[in-house]
Amino acid sequence: MTLSSDFHVYDTTLRDGAQQEGLALSVHDKLAIAAHLDDLGVGFIEGGWPGAIPKDTEFFALAAQRLSLRNAVLAAFGATRRPGGTAATDPQVRALLDSQAPVVTLVAKSHVRHVEYALRTTPAENLEMIRDTVSFLAGEGRRVVLDAEHFFDGYQDDPKYALEVVRLAAEAGAEVITLCDTNGGMLPPQVADTVHEVLSTSGARLGIHCHNDTGCAVANSLAAVEAGATHVQGTLNGYGERTGNADLVTVVANLVIKQGLPVLDPLRLKEATRIAHAISEITNVVPYSRQPYVGASAFAHKAGLHASALRIDPDLYQHTDPTQVGNDMRTLVSEMAGRASIELKGRELGYDLSGQDELLARVTERVKALEAQGYTFDAADASFELLLRAEVDGERARYFDVESWRVITDARGDATATSEATVKVTAAGRRVVATGEGNGPVNALDHALREALSPAYPELRKLQLIDFRVRILDAAHGSDAVTRVLIETSDGSSSWETVGVAANIVEASWEALVDSISYGLMRQAIAPR
Ligand SMILES: [Zn+2]
Numbered sequence: 001m002t003l004s005s006d007f008h009v010y011d012t013t014l015r016d017g018a019q020q021e022g023l024a025l026s027v028h029d030k031l032a033i034a035a036h037l038d039d040l041g042v043g044f045i046e047g048g049w050p051g052a053i054p055k056d057t058e059f060f061a062l063a064a065q066r067l068s069l070r071n072a073v074l075a076a077f078g079a080t081r082r083p084g085g086t087a088a089t090d091p092q093v094r095a096l097l098d099s100q101a102p103v104v105t106l107v108a109k110s111h112v113r114h115v116e117y118a119l120r121t122t123p124a125e126n127l128e129m130i131r132d133t134v135s136f137l138a139g140e141g142r143r144v145v146l147d148a149e150h151f152f153d154g155y156q157d158d159p160k161y162a163l164e165v166v167r168l169a170a171e172a173g174a175e176v177i178t179l180c181d182t183n184g185g186m187l188p189p190q191v192a193d194t195v196h197e198v199l200s201t202s203g204a205r206l207g208i209h210c211h212n213d214t215g216c217a218v219a220n221s222l223a224a225v226e227a228g229a230t231h232v233q234g235t236l237n238g239y240g241e242r243t244g245n246a247d248l249v250t251v252v253a254n255l256v257i258k259q260g261l262p263v264l265d266p267l268r269l270k271e272a273t274r275i276a277h278a279i280s281e282i283t284n285v286v287p288y289s290r291q292p293y294v295g296a297s298a299f300a301h302k303a304g305l306h307a308s309a310l311r312i313d314p315d316l317y318q319h320t321d322p323t324q325v326g327n328d329m330r331t332l333v334s335e336m337a338g339r340a341s342i343e344l345k346g347r348e349l350g351y352d353l354s355g356q357d358e359l360l361a362r363v364t365e366r367v368k369a370l371e372a373q374g375y376t377f378d379a380a381d382a383s384f385e386l387l388l389r390a391e392v393d394g395e396r397a398r399y400f401d402v403e404s405w406r407v408i409t410d411a412r413g414d415a416t417a418t419s420e421a422t423v424k425v426t427a428a429g430r431r432v433v434a435t436g437e438g439n440g441p442v443n444a445l446d447h448a449l450r451e452a453l454s455p456a457y458p459e460l461r462k463l464q465l466i467d468f469r470v471r472i473l474d475a476a477h478g479s480d481a482v483t484r485v486l487i488e489t490s491d492g493s494s495s496w497e498t499v500g501v502a503a504n505i506v507e508a509s510w511e512a513l514v515d516s517i518s519y520g521l522m523r524q525a526i527a528p529r
Helices: 027-040 054-066 091-098 112-119 123-139 151-157 159-172 188-202 217-226 248-258 272-283 305-312 339-348 357-373 381-393 441-453 458-462 505-522
Strands: 008-011 044-048 073-079 103-109 143-149 176-181 206-210 231-234 401-410 418-427 430-438 464-473 482-490 495-502
Touching: 008 248, 027 044, 027 054, 027 272, 027 464, 044 054, 054 073, 073 091, 091 123, 103 112, 103 123, 103 159, 112 123, 112 151, 123 143, 123 159, 143 151, 143 159, 151 159, 151 176, 151 188, 159 176, 159 188, 176 188, 176 217, 176 231, 188 206, 188 217, 206 217, 217 231, 217 248, 231 248, 248 272, 339 357, 357 381, 381 495, 381 505, 401 441, 401 505, 418 441, 430 441, 441 458, 441 464, 441 505, 458 505, 464 505, 482 505, 495 505
Parallel strands: 008 044, 008 231, 044 073, 073 103, 103 143, 143 176, 176 206, 206 231
Antiparallel strands: 401 418, 418 430, 464 482, 482 495
16 A cells, blocks of 8 residues: 555644643643654644644744654644734734744634624635735745634535635645534535535635534544545544544544555554553543544454354454554453564664563563553553563662652641651662652652652752653452552653552552652663662
């Protein structure tokens, strides 16, 4: 399958997906998600709205320094210039240029009533805003995508005006005009008819952006592609406001696997399950087990009746081969089941495990056992590497021995609670007792532990705990619920994630903290002292 370079797979997880209720992404989260999206092989990553949202301005600045994308280009999202001004002097348009993103996606009104009620300007001025902004940005060397907001509703209301928006934007230099079902109320036949009509009337290159309010976001996206759209927008795991956006992995898997359209490298698609889950660890949104293709239950079968037939011919009971999307028949996805995926993960971290069957079997078994307890290594690369190194070397590097730790949280009167931790460790042959304070127990433990270790390892001073995520896992196997903690630590130039699991949240955090510090020393190639 040769990849189709004239089809755009456009991800908007970081912009439209981030509108989901309860989803709050830090700049670090966004950078980590962008790296995963690039791994998945999407062509475009919409990073946010620079100039309007400070965090997004920062994202583009950091992305330029830290992200080396292999497959995708970044797109900055923004609006057409204000009514009555010029694009060249509009500060918001300027911020789009300043983001350095090679692609700029402009949202524009194509529904006359929205022009009048929301923009409070005339239909003619709206057209002028589109023409001016698109031609200015194209003249500055940017690839321009025009997202025509409320297009389908607008087209039903006043097809002439909606078409004029498409025609004019294309003429002004927009590479793609995306028809947006902003309210998500369309059904596949309407989408197909509209795309077909707009394509034959305007001749412009069309894209599609669907929301899932009728439960048809994926179906509508496929209908648009069938009718001639060659640019499809969506989000990972279908994140988005209300009922979400089109799930990009489902759309792409359908196009590649079911329709044989070469819109994504099949080898990249094999990473889809792992990446969808890694991203859900970052967003801290519990993965939906019945999600098409990548859900834990997507290829799970009831035991019994099917089991014997499945052994003979699995195709009898599944719609496609789950390995095409990196999923697995019958096993839980979060358990990185196969040795192949461990081998792959090892290679990413610089360990060549090929041909080392015994070692691979050991690591796989260890990972499976830990994942059954609630650990996840999809996002916690550093904990995985520590585990792998311990198996390769025969034992884990002992940078320090922990004698005990304790943490107290108290509040006086109406004052905010503070925490104080004491840790007792032995490092470089010396027993050290140290205390630390913090605004919470984990913060206090982090301070105390680094204080205790810094005489032996002064390199630890520059480490900083930058993120902390907690998930309560369902009770399994009749036991009580357990807590999983993921910690992200930075040394100023890069960051890594570690995981801890325990019935007690502080204990789980401590475990992730110890991993994070051990990893911080290991990655600087410091030998135990
Ligand atoms: Zn949208």
